[in-house]
Amino acid sequence: MRREYYLHKRKNGIFYVEYVNPENGKKLSARSTGESGLLKAQVKAELWKVGGLPTGRARKPRPVEEAAGIESIISIIGKSEINADYALQIVAKLKNMGLIDISAVRNTGRGAVPFVRFLETFWLSMKK
Secondary structure, three states: OOOOEEEEEOOOOOEEEEEEOOOOOOEOOOEEOOOOOHHHHHHHHHHHHHHOEEEOOOOEEEOHHHHHHHHHHHHHHHHOOOOHHHHHHHHHHHHHOOOOOOOOOOOOOOOOOOHHHHHHHHHHHHHO
């Protein structure tokens, strides 16, 4: 049976939990439990496993599977050779989903922004 998460204590004395993506077995980004005791950290990790991981400033719970999917998408985009056509398709999909309200054009002018920088800016704005 595959482990669902790992707990480890950092130098600051706080336990961090790394959930395992159930689809591919890779660990997700570590999240602080805010606890220095192992038992309390385990309880919090189990509660998050059942009720969802706190995300964003609002700390809205998100299921582990959903968090894993989002981390996978961001990782894939970062590692992929994305050309302008693919970038426009991604932006169009995000717009159709109602997640962004801007239009995208090819990166040809002096004021053009590389797509990766656009995604980083978009990602940071979503965290606010």
